[in-house]
Amino acid sequence: MAMRHSTIIGTGFYVPPNVVTNDDLARIMDTSDAWITERTGIKQRYIADEGTGAADLGKIAAERALADAGLTNQDIDLIIFATLNPDVFFPGSACILQSKMPFGTIPALDIRQQCTGFIYAVAIADAFIRMGAYSKVLVIGAEVHSTGLDFTTRGRDVAVLFGDGAGAVVMTPTENENEGVLGFALHAQGEHWDKLYLPAPYGSVRGRITHEMIDRGEHYPKMDGRAVFKHAVPRFCETINEVLAKTGYKIEDVDLFIPHQANDRITKMVGKQMRLPDEKVVSNIARYGNTTAATIPICICESRQDGRLKKGSLLLCAAFGSGFTWGSMLMRWSI
Numbered sequence: 331m332a333m334r335h336s337t338i339i340g341t342g343f344y345v346p347p348n349v350v351t352n353d354d355l356a357r358i359m360d361t362s363d364a365w366i367t368e369r370t371g372i373k374q375r376y377i378a379d380e381g382t383g384a385a386d387l388g389k390i391a392a393e394r395a396l397a398d399a400g401l402t403n404q405d406i407d408l409i410i411f412a413t414l415n416p417d418v419f420f421p422g423s424a425c426i427l428q429s430k431m432p433f434g435t436i437p438a439l440d441i442r443q444q445c446t447g448f449i450y451a452v453a454i455a456d457a458f459i460r461m462g463a464y465s466k467v468l469v470i471g472a473e474v475h476s477t478g479l480d481f482t483t484r485g486r487d488v489a490v491l492f493g494d495g496a497g498a499v500v501m502t503p504t505e506n507e508n509e510g511v512l513g514f515a516l517h518a519q520g521e522h523w524d525k526l527y528l529p530a531p532y533g534s535v536r537g538r539i540t541h542e543m544i545d546r547g548e549h550y551p552k553m554d555g556r557a558v559f560k561h562a563v564p565r566f567c568e569t570i571n572e573v574l575a576k577t578g579y580k581i582e583d584v585d586l587f588i589p590h591q592a593n594d595r596i597t598k599m600v601g602k603q604m605r606l607p608d609e610k611v612v613s614n615i616a617r618y619g620n621t622t623a624a625t626i627p628i629c630i631c632e633s634r635q636d637g638r639l640k641k642g643s644l645l646l647c648a649a650f651g652s653g654f655t656w657g658s659m660l661m662r663w664s665i
Contacts, residue, residue, distance in 0.1 A: 336452075336459040336467075337510030337664045340399025340500035343631040344390035345376040345493070345618065355490055360483040366490045371594020375493030375619030377476040383417035385426040387496035388472035391627070392431065395498040401466065403431050406500075408464040409438040410455055412447030412471040412623035414652070415478060416440060419531070423472070444526075445590050445651020446516075447471055447623035448497070449659050453514045455501045465503055471623030472496035478528070480550040488551050491593075493619030497627025509664035512579075515572035516657040522561065525554040526652040559596065562650045566600040569658040570648050577660050579644065581605060584660075586639055590649035591615040591625040600648075612638070622651070639663055 351374045352363035366372055378387065388411060396402065411424035418426070422440030443450040448471040455467040475492035479485060504510045530548040531538035539549060566589065574581060587606050589597050594615050601611040612629045621628060626647050633639035641663060648658040 334460060334462070334503050334505055335510050336456040336501045337504040338499045338661070339502050339665055340395045340397070340401065341498070341627065341631045341634060342391045342394025342396075342398055343495065343497040343624070343628045344387055344394065345495040345628075346378040346382065346387065348377045348379065349374050350377050352490070355481070358481055359486045359489070361486050361490060369595070370491060371613070371615050372490065372619045373616045376495060378474050378494040382474060383423070383426070384413045384415055384472040384474050384496070385417050385423045385430060387474065387494065388423065388427050388470040388498065389430050391472065391496035391498040392427065392468055392470055395468070395500050399500040401500060403433050405466050406433060406468045407436050408455070408458060408467045409433065409436065410451045410467060410469045411438070411440045412443065412451040412469070413440065413473055414442060414444045414447070414622055415473050415475060427470070443655045444653060445592060445620070445622050445625070446649040446653070446655040446657050448626045449514070449647060449649050449657040450516060450655070452499070452501070452511070452659060453516060453657070456511045456514070459501060459503050467501045468498065469501060470496065470498045471627050473622045473624055475622070478550065480547060484547060485550050487555060488553050491620050493621050495618055495621035495624040495628055497624045497631060499627055499630070504664070506664075509662045512660045512662060513573050513577040514657065514659045515569045515576065517565070517569065518653050518655045520653065522557065522654045525557040525654065527552060559593070561654060562592065562596050563599050563603065565650045565654070565656040566596070566648050567603050569656055570604055570646065573646070573658040573660050579660065583644055584610065584646045585643040586610055586612065586633060586645050588612045588626055588629045588633065588645065588647045590651065591618065591629065592620050592651065641665060
């Protein structure tokens, strides 16, 4: 007897209209297009207008995913919103999204798994669907990084990496063993939480933020780039091998690999170590930068548009990021 599991029936993404190139950044900080491109593979990124939050970007991506699925807001019975940059400290952006779209009183939750957020969110949706709790789940990954970056020479190592954007998928049940989510591998190693993090505002400090913290730049993200790179490549490979072993597939069976878009050097190194040919590895970081929880759903949408991802494709996704968190998922594409 076939087991109920989940599949994706609709996708959508959105990036704001403002393009910021590496040359634009070079005019406001000590950097250059060559410096950024060599170290990251990024050529440009999209930046939201002032007053635009993650829920605003997520709303447009969600509307497009719903239209692609042939559903309306009223068909959805659960919202899962992955972001590291919520519109406000609380409540979560899922509830703010819900205020912008007529969903009724369905449950809405945020998750904070940063660059691995979309994979965690899909795993949570899959679990709810498998247990029969919900049947039509809207999963969103959305980020507005630009409002929280230090666009000066002091902050260039981090500021050049990130862009704004959103991606969304609609997930529903299926009993077809030849489609949908096949398996996950999820991990975290909290001892490295401070290798990539935002110090302020502090939940443990009265007032949460002070003028002194701002003067020290503690309200901007901090990253130990070497530590992140050192851990990222082996963790990517480990989680890929784990999900393949769980599901009984081999790397040669994979039709398309979509990694989190953190750094093109990481993507190329993982592809090489996993012996994946370049044509099976998706990279769009040159155009978008790192949009954190939005990178994988944006890549999924573009891969559908360019014909690389089609019905029956065996899709492998993997991510690594702040926390440290990392994970992978394998699915047989159904649309």
